Amino acid sequence: xxxxxxxxxxxxxxxxxxxxxxxxxxxxxxxxxxxxxxxxxxxxxxxxxxxxxxxxxxxxxxxxxxxxxxxxxxxxxxxxxxxxxxxxxxxxxxxxxxxxxxxxxxxxxxxxxxxxxxxxxxxxxxxxxxxxxxxxxxxxxxxxxxxxxxxxxxxxxxxxxxxxxxxxxxxxxxxxxxxxxxxxxxxxxxxxxxxxxxxxxxxxxxxxxxxxxxxxxxxxxxxxxxxxxxxxxxxxxxxxxxxxxxxxxxxxxxxxxxxxxxxxxxxxxxxxxxxxxxxxxxxxx
Amino acid sequence: xxxxxxxxxxxxxxxxxxxxxxxxxxxxxxxxxxxxxxxxxxxxxxxxxxxxxxxxxxxxxxxxxxxxxxxxxxxxxxxxxxxxxxxxxxxxxxxxxxxxxxxxxxxxxxxxxxxxxxxxxxxxxxxxxxxxxxxxxxxxxxxxxxxxxxxxxxxxxxxxxxxxxxxxxxxxxxxxxxxxxxxxxxxxxxxxxxxxxxxxxxxxxxxxxxxxxxxxxxxxxxxxxxxxxxxxxxxxxxxxxxxxxxxxxxxxxxxxxxxxxxxxxxxxxxxxxxxxxxxxxxxxxxxxxxxxxxxxxxxxxxxxxxxxxxxxxxxxxxxxxxxxxxxxxxxxxxxxxxxxxxxxxxxxxxxxxxxxxxxxxxxxxxxxxxxxxxxxxxxxxxxxxxxxxxxxxxxxxxxxxxxxxxxxxxxxxxxxxxxxxxxxxxxxxxxxxxxxxxxxxxxxxxxxxxxxxxxxxxxxxxxxxxxxxxxxxxxxxxxxxxxxxxxxxxxxxxxxxxxxxxxxxxxxxxxxxxxxxxxxxxxxxxxxxxxxxxxxxxxxxxxxxxxxxxxxxxxxxxxxxxxxxxxxxxxxxxxxxxxxxxxxxxxxxxxxxxxxxxxxxxxxxxxxxxxxxxxxxxxxxxxxxxxxxxxxxxxxxxxxxxxxxxxxxxxxxxxxxxxxxxxxxxxxxxxxxxxxxxxxxxxxxxxxxxxxxxxxxxxxxxxxxxxxx
Numbered sequence: 001x002x003x004x005x006x007x008x009x010x011x012x013x014x015x016x017x018x019x020x021x022x023x024x025x026x027x028x029x030x031x032x033x034x035x036x037x038x039x040x041x042x043x044x045x046x047x048x049x050x051x052x053x054x055x056x057x058x059x060x061x062x063x064x065x066x067x068x069x070x071x072x073x074x075x076x077x078x079x080x081x082x083x084x085x086x087x088x089x090x091x092x093x094x095x096x097x098x099x100x101x102x103x104x105x106x107x108x109x110x111x112x113x114x115x116x117x118x119x120x121x122x123x124x125x126x127x128x129x130x131x132x133x134x135x136x137x138x139x140x141x142x143x144x145x146x147x148x149x150x151x152x153x154x155x156x157x158x159x160x161x162x163x164x165x166x167x168x169x170x171x172x173x174x175x176x177x178x179x180x181x182x183x184x185x186x187x188x189x190x191x192x193x194x195x196x197x198x199x200x201x202x203x204x205x206x207x208x209x210x211x212x213x214x215x216x217x218x219x220x221x222x223x224x225x226x227x228x229x230x231x232x233x234x235x236x237x238x239x240x241x242x243x244x245x246x247x248x249x250x251x252x253x254x255x256x257x258x259x260x261x262x263x264x265x266x267x268x269x270x271x272x273x274x275x276x277x278x279x280x281x282x283x284x285x
Numbered sequence: 286x287x288x289x290x291x292x293x294x295x296x297x298x299x300x301x302x303x304x305x306x307x308x309x310x311x312x313x314x315x316x317x318x319x320x321x322x323x324x325x326x327x328x329x330x331x332x333x334x335x336x337x338x339x340x341x342x343x344x345x346x347x348x349x350x351x352x353x354x355x356x357x358x359x360x361x362x363x364x365x366x367x368x369x370x371x372x373x374x375x376x377x378x379x380x381x382x383x384x385x386x387x388x389x390x391x392x393x394x395x396x397x398x399x400x401x402x403x404x405x406x407x408x409x410x411x412x413x414x415x416x417x418x419x420x421x422x423x424x425x426x427x428x429x430x431x432x433x434x435x436x437x438x439x440x441x442x443x444x445x446x447x448x449x450x451x452x453x454x455x456x457x458x459x460x461x462x463x464x465x466x467x468x469x470x471x472x473x474x475x476x477x478x479x480x481x482x483x484x485x486x487x488x489x490x491x492x493x494x495x496x497x498x499x500x501x502x503x504x505x506x507x508x509x510x511x512x513x514x515x516x517x518x519x520x521x522x523x524x525x526x527x528x529x530x531x532x533x534x535x536x537x538x539x540x541x542x543x544x545x546x547x548x549x550x551x552x553x554x555x556x557x558x559x560x561x562x563x564x565x566x567x568x569x570x571x572x573x574x575x576x577x578x579x580x581x582x583x584x585x586x587x588x589x590x591x592x593x594x595x596x597x598x599x600x601x602x603x604x605x606x607x608x609x610x611x612x613x614x615x616x617x618x619x620x621x622x623x624x625x626x627x628x629x630x631x632x633x634x635x636x637x638x639x640x641x642x643x644x645x646x647x648x649x650x651x652x653x654x655x656x657x658x659x660x661x662x663x664x665x666x667x668x669x670x671x672x673x674x675x676x677x678x679x680x681x682x683x684x685x686x687x688x689x690x691x692x693x694x695x696x697x698x699x700x701x702x703x704x705x706x707x708x709x710x711x712x713x714x715x716x717x718x719x720x721x722x723x724x725x726x727x728x729x730x731x732x733x734x735x736x737x738x739x740x741x742x743x744x745x746x747x748x749x750x751x752x753x754x755x756x757x758x759x760x761x762x763x764x765x766x767x768x769x770x771x772x773x774x775x776x777x778x779x780x781x782x783x784x785x786x787x788x789x790x791x792x793x794x795x796x797x798x799x800x801x802x803x804x805x806x807x808x809x810x811x812x813x814x815x816x817x818x819x820x821x822x823x824x825x826x827x828x829x830x831x832x833x834x835x836x837x838x839x840x841x842x843x844x845x846x847x848x849x850x851x852x853x854x855x856x857x858x859x860x861x862x863x864x865x866x867x868x869x870x871x872x873x874x875x876x877x878x879x880x881x882x883x884x885x886x887x888x889x890x891x892x893x894x895x896x897x898x899x900x901x902x903x904x905x906x907x908x909x910x911x912x913x914x915x916x917x918x919x920x921x922x923x924x925x926x927x928x929x930x931x932x933x934x935x936x937x938x939x940x941x942x943x944x945x946x947x948x949x950x951x952x953x954x955x956x957x958x959x960x961x962x963x964x965x966x967x968x969x970x971x972x973x974x975x976x977x978x979x980x981x982x983x984x985x986x987x988x989x990x991x992x993x994x
Contacts, residue, residue, distance in 0.1 A: 018515045020501035021533050022876040023892035027378035030888050031362055034330070039958050041891040042899045055894065057938065062908055063543050065939040067536040134326060138959075140784065141388035145330035146354075146361040153324040193364060196375035196508045197501075197515040 006181075009078075009104040009205040009231075010162055011250030012192065013215050013238060014071055016260055018199035019053075021069030026051045028194030029073075032163060033149045036135030048129040050074065050160035051191050058259045068260050071200070073191065074127040074160035075241065075249030076106045081222065082230040082248045088119035088128065096157075104205075104250055105162050113156040120157060124242050125249075128159045162202075163189040184210050205231065205250060216252050225278065234279045239264040333357030339366055339833055341775030342380040343756035344883065346438065346464060346767035347371070347506040349380055350834065353757070353780045360384055360757065360780050365508070370773050370836055371765055375508040379879055382886035386755050387784055391740045391884070391957040393752035394785040404750070409788070415749055417800045419705050419732045420454070424801075429455035429678035433703040435688050436461050437710035437882055439470075440764045442664055442818050446794045447709055449666045453798065453808035455675025457683040458703070460691060462711045462881065463981055465505060465627035466766040470660065471979055472622070472636040475852045476644070477657050483640065485619050486770040486841070487513040489653035490522060492615030494608070496549040496639045497528035497624035501537060503876045504627050505768035523615070525608060527552065527600075528624065529871060530906070530946050531939025542608065543941050545599040546871045546986050549624065550859050553638035555594030556609040558585035560645050565613040567647025574644070576849035584856050599941075617653025618646050624985060625874030627767070628881070629949075630689075630718060630971070633979035634857045644848050650841040658842045661764050661772050663835070664821045670804040686980025689717050689973050695726040705732045709790060714742040715953065715966060716881040718973040718984055719927055736790050739883055741955045752787045754779075759789040760815060762822055762829070764837075772837040774822075776829050789814045857978045864926040864988030870945045871986040872967050873906070878950040885950065887959035896935045897948050903964035904935040907991070911942035920994040923947075925987045927972040930965045931994055945989055 029035065029051040041047040051073045058066040079085035084099035086106050092098075096112035097119055099105075120128045134154040137145075145151060148165040152158050170186040184203050192202040203210035205218050216233045223229035228246030233239065238254045239261045255261055262272050304310060333356045342349045342363075350369025354362040363383050365376030386392075396412035397404040407415075423429050434451050436444045439461040451459040461467055466482065473481040487493060487500070487510065500510045514537065517524060526538035527549065535541040544552060560566050561582050571578070591602040598605075612618045622639035623631060640655065648654030671679060684702055685691035692713065695701045706727075717723050720742070727733060727746040735747035738755045753759075757780045765773040788796075791814030798809035811817035819826055825835045862869050877892045879885055890898075897904050905923060907915065915921055917936040922929060923945065932947075940946050951964030976983035 017518070017537075020511055020514070020537065020876070022377060022501065022507075022511065023889075024376065024378040024381065026892050027381045027888045028364075028376075030891070031381050031384070037887045037891050037959060040900060042893070042895050042963075044895050047891065049891070053892070055896075059938075061938050062910065062940070062942060063541070065531055065937075067531060067533070067939060069533070134324070137328070138388065138390045141385065142328040142330070143359060143388060144361055144384040145328055147330040147332040147356055151327050151330070153327045190362075193374075194376055194381060196365075196372070196377060196511040198375075198512070199515070 007102055007206065009250060010203070011076065011104065011205040011212060011216070011252065012189070012200055012202040013212050013252040013254055015199045016068050016070055016253055016255040017257070018197045019069045019071060020197050021053055021055065022196065023053055024194050024196055025071050025191035025200065026053055028190045029160070032146065032190035033161070034145045034151045036137065036151070038133065046132055048131070048158065050129070050158070056260065056263055066257070066259070068255065068257070070253065071191070072125060072127065073251060074106060074162070075125050075247070075251045076104060076162060078104060078230070078248035078250065080228045080246045080248070087122040087124060087247060091118040091122045093118065103167065105164055105167070107164065108157065108159055108161060110150065110152050110156045110158065115155040115157065117157060124245060124247060128157050130157050131155060166190070215254065225275070232279070236277070236279050237261070241265070331357070333359070338780055340757070340780055341763040341777040341834070342383060343761060343763050343777050344379050344383060345507065345879065346466060347377070347508055348763045348765045348773070348775055349376060349508050350775060351376065351380055369775070369834065370771060370839070371506055371769065372508040373512065375512055377508050378877060378889055378892065379886065382888040383757060385886040385888060386883060387757055387781065389739060389886070389957060390959070391955045392738055392785060393740050393744065393750050396752060397750040399748045409786070412749055412751055413796055413800060416734055416797055420797070420801055423705060424674055427674050427677065428704070429675055430458060430681040431702065431704040432456045432707070433458035433684065433691065434460070434707040434709070435711050435713055438464060438766065439467065440661065440766055442762050442821055443790050444709070445664050445666060445821070446791050446817070447707065449669060449808065450794050450798055450805070452679065453669035453671065453675065453805045455671060455678030457679060457681060458691070460685070460688045462688055462713065462716060463629055463631070465623050465768060468623060468627065468631050468633070468636050469768060471633055471981070472640055473657060475633065475637055476640060476848055477846055478849070480660050481657055482660055483768065484656035484658055484770045484772070485621055485768050486653050486656060487619065488516070488770065490617050490619040491520070491653060492612060492618040493522060493524045494612045494618065494620045494642070495524065495526050495534065496553060496620065496622055496635065498534070498621035498627060499532055499625045499874050500524070500534045500621070501876070502532050502534050502625060502874050504623060504625070506765060507876070509769060529941045529944050530873065532873070533876070536939070542600055542604060545597065545941070546869045546944055547862055548598040548859065550632060550635035550638045551589065551594055552598045552600060552605065553620070553635065553642055554585050555589040555591055555598070555605055556612070557638065557641050557645060558589045559591060559606060559609045560613050562586055565610065566645040570644065570647030570649060573845055573847045574850065575847060576851040577854035578850045580854040581850035584854055588856055612642065613646055617651070618648055619643060619654050625872065626880060629716070630973070630982045630984045632860060632976055632983040632985065633981065634853070634859060634976070637853050641853060649846050650843070652841060656770055656841055657846045658772065658838060661774065661837050663774055663825050663837055665824070666821055667808065667810070669808040672804040675804055687982065688713055689982035690975055690980055692717060692723050692726045693973065693975070695729055696722050698729070701726070701729040701731070703730050705734070706730050707734050707736065708743050708747070709736040710882060712741045712743045712882045714746050716968065718968050718971045718982055720966065720968055736793055738787065739955065741882065741884060742953070745955070751793050752785065753790040753793060754783050754787045757781055758783045758787065760818065761789070761791070762818060771839045773834055774825060774829065774837055775834040791817060852978060860974050860976055860983045862986045862988050863972055863974060863984065866924070866988040866990040868943055868945045868989045868991060869986050870923070870925055870947060870970060870989035872949040873946045875948045875950070878948055880950040884953045884955055884957065884960050890960050890963065898951060898964050899933065901963050902933050903947070903951060905932045905991070906935050906937040906940050906946035908938065908940050908942040908944070909936040912936060914993055915991065921991050922994045923970070923989055923991050925970045925989040927970050927987065930970065932965065945991060
């Protein structure tokens, strides 16, 4: 029952210059979404972290070394041309993952998933995780589990949902209030509210009054260099990961450092210099 | 029966129609899907009414306000409390993981006593009777000073009750673990007189000169510091970070100045000398300088000329000049002491030298500067009632100036001068340097009582464990500390009924005092801890319970500040890392790994990089330039004068050549498989060195060798 008929496009922008790499977003996410843990979590390939914080370095020797941390939730791709054909959604044989045209959020329905892991292979961002084991909490610890997110079982894939249950609660609240519209502050993901540095800004990319829209300034026109790319930022400091693939992620990153922005994609020699100053379509400037 | 074409088709169509119409297929599919989706072992968290409750986190010196989301009274999520004066909605991973501590596998569920090296559950009455019996024995022997006590922090009413108990019992041997606050109090006492501490108005400063202070690596009040650093760009403040390794703070700073480990004090002294020579200090504030300012001036200029300082620290003379000048010419500069989190082994010389830079700029008790403020005095305990025995004991000479020194003294003596030891909210058997010697010293103490929610290393070495509640299960006042500009007292309130048979630590002390009788019992006239808190915090009790917090002092403290240069004018030695091997091993404070109590939560350990911990193997960082034959990711043997361990090597360009870094706080051996047996406790590789001026352990790092394993 969607009372709010507007098409939203929820997304976030993460300021990598503010990110301290403290890991609070990751733990807030685990706590909010009943993410389990096991005895050894040091094999990061099977460690379920919807929000993972990567460490990037500029690769220069001492003392010119620089380090930046990059939190990576699910990118909630809109797919080519932003038509909702996200890489994972396109390959799911069970419709266990789907694109919400009303929110732009890529869902994951655990009970539908039968664990083929095609979506994991399709995801260019390693944002999806497979439950190789049933979750086990130490005795008594399951008392802190939240009823808003069902714990997953062995054999299914899980990933960041942009805290969709928070959207549901906010939407119900808006309905009860009679306003119909979800205010910006009522729907914020657990990582956003937790970040002590305020590095994450979350909101509706379609709504010009939302902070995320004002920072990202998404270009409504396709990129003239690559028509698959829509919503490219017109802010010269903002970029997306592997943007030229045309996956159209709704997670944007921001940095003043050029080497960080360059790390957002793989560039051949000389390629970066050609594209680094192209921000959105010229037609709209 | 003959099967012709007609009947074959008829049967066929009939069968198809039958199957299509029959509910069996649908029923089977339905059953199958239900059957395959039956996971009775996967918990279904019960739903219920949502409510929010507020409290204060007491896991670290940060003291952040928190809100707890509950479902039918069951806490399910911790978040930051908006508008709380310390953290204004911010929170850190350890606070969020606070709920895991409630149900931590290493929690002590009932009082325990050690019998033949094994713990046996006992009743609270029996446990308290054992403790009082021992204490009565000390009183009968007229030897109350043989009782010692180690607490985590010195502030707040619960440590206050332990202090009060020690005073009433007649023992001067009440010590705290070395945290940032204890170093700040010591520095303020040395330079400005007793009963004071330092705070830093990082929020408003326009030039932060940090001598290794890990502002976004957990220094001070971690969330407040992260917020102050995050807001730096907006207010155009500069952060200059001086330390041997590109920490996250250094990576986020405007400028990183690598420095030879442990020479920060020399650099600060050199800068002082330069500023004095160039007349770049505040003459008005200098009117409050006494106690050997002239001697200090002469000394730093003679002993710390820039070329000499440059050679010692590895920072070029031009850089020192430039940094010092920029600092002195800034409008609201502040210099921060305390490497990493600022806790553990630091150095009074270094703290004093760095704070002297603040004094020279005159930016003391002004916006954006350093605050010299009185220790919070919102608690008023009654005067203890001392009988003759207690009076004699109280007058005795304290055994040691710090927990590390006390342990060393016990370790070196044939018969321990301490007969009964209380440990509360501290884990000396893990957190002090050279924990094997700490354990050996513990062996010599006849009776150890650990007041702790967790079966940590110290609890395991104790004779009786009195299990206390966690911060989510009890009421307690939580004063802010650790270099915050404002002094805020928060009230932690029970968010959930105690999960196990635990009591509030305040109630434990009051119960022990009551059963001792005599002067001690008279000194504790309260029914229980809540009653006690209401009375001793009477000054602020009403606003505290109404608002959940009280700002004791927010603005810069008023009044003039006098500065005594006596300590620094003597030019105390800078302690060098012990040993003579090729490398210097330094501890790394990583935000995701808490260094002392409590041990990391499973969630915190989960976030630790696989370049710090892989399986149970620990990585050390080394610059590839000085790695010689070592391989990135390969195994190596790390040897220091204190011990030798097998580690793996992580090449990090952001660490000075010649320095090896190891994350502090791993290598626990407590009873929690998610946290224990992972990595190495770096404290086991560092032998303590007591700094003469402070009596505290100042061994930050040690010389080390590394070779391919």
